[in-house]
Amino acid sequence: MSFWAYAFMQRALIAGALIGATAGAVGVYVVLRGFSFIGAGIAHAAFGGVAIAVLLGMDPLWGALLFSLLVAWGIVHASRRGHIREEVAIGILFASSMALGVLLLGLVPGYQTDLFGYLFGNILAVGPQDLVASVALTGIVFVGIALFYKEFLLITFDPGMAEAQGFPAGALQGGLLSLVALTVVLSLRVVGAVLVAALLVVPAATAYQFVRNFHRLLLLSAALGVGEVVAGLIISFYLDVPPGPTIVLLSAALFGVALAARRR
């Protein structure tokens, strides 16, 4: 039977395409700003929020949203105050948030499978309301990028210049990291917290091998993200293997090919 015959597969493919586009586009900023570790940090930190929401009987996405946004702005605040280095702040925040999540979920009997699902994605878990949330989050991210295109470009390229021109560097940094946070929340269901970090880096890094124009880089990276997630989902369906790792390994392989092609 074709993969499109299953309603869960249709939902997964639509959600997956949205994630691919969002992570691909946001990933360009992550890669150019050297934020790779921050993306991973926010993704893991979201997990603490998931656990709290589950304990409170809320939709886990709200917990993830709250926690990842808190961590995003926490990182900006900590690094701007200058007391601790950025990566130290992330290291502490994400490890403790994750530990909190594992500890709390341990208190809820029968939640172990879901824990695994949030870490590595669970394609069967994409329900109709998740699809609505995916469309909304993708919309917010792309409207954000379109509206503040010039501001985000400036803060990514030259924060000193942004400040000198009167733009609030901290708020812009926080805005960019908020886009990362939204992308992470969006991806939790399908690829999971651990693997979204890869989606934030690999498509952008692959596109960067071919394009040296910021605007085209955004478009190509988003397109690569869509293609990789969709292809990964279909491959995993036919091979009957977990989709998250399939997607990540497929994008990593494509990056390898791109790198080799450029070396030539």
Place this chain on the structure above:
Amino acid sequence: MSPVVELSDVWVELGGHPVLEGISLAVDEGEFVSVVGPNGAGKTTLLRVILGLVRPARGDVRVFGTRPWELGRGRARIGYVPQAEGIDPDFPLRVIDVVLMGRYGSLGWIRRPGTADRRAAREALELVGIGDLATRPIGELSGGQRQRAFLARALAAEPRLLLLDEPTTGVDPAASESFYELLRRIQERGVTIVMVTHDIGVVSRYVDKVACINRRLVVHGRPEEVLTDEALAEMYGCAALFFHHGRVPHMVVRRHRTFRRGEGR
């Protein structure tokens, strides 16, 4: 005519350490002033004070007669060329895209650059003499060309005051000299220039005044008056050898033998 930049007894502390101590300095309209001093002397902080990014703990700052953090849109009248180190040379932007960023401040939030902005960016590139490199990736430029691109970015805003932070770091001497000559031509258009540099000997041939700082203002005045052995030794706080060729001493060797002067002086 009030000065374009006026600092009166400015004290700045960063993280509990004094960075600037009682600096008073005025820059008149159309002047070309260089700020020299050793590493850690507070030169960059001084520029950040003028930009309104650092507020003094004590003292007053006026730029165009206003406190710089209250300039609002008037900030677009200040062009800034930051140190080049913080910038990723492999960033996927063309030269013209970088220059266009100079217009962002006057555009404000959300608005995108239009034809007038593009024209200003083109003109700025022509003015600094690299109009032919407009569509090249910024990473393909030589050090000297990149500095001109960043200068063009500052000029694209059509500033009345130009601030430069070590603009010739990593640029070869010949390219540095032609860069200073270019600044002189910009000055002739009525732009006031404040440039932080460590290139004392060369720069003094181009500027009107030199301000020597080492947290405090050591001297400020015309190069041939202020660049004496005593002033330089006081500023650098160590024994230095200076050659006098022409009117201005040229620092050749700085011995790193510790030779501290009394703190009380």
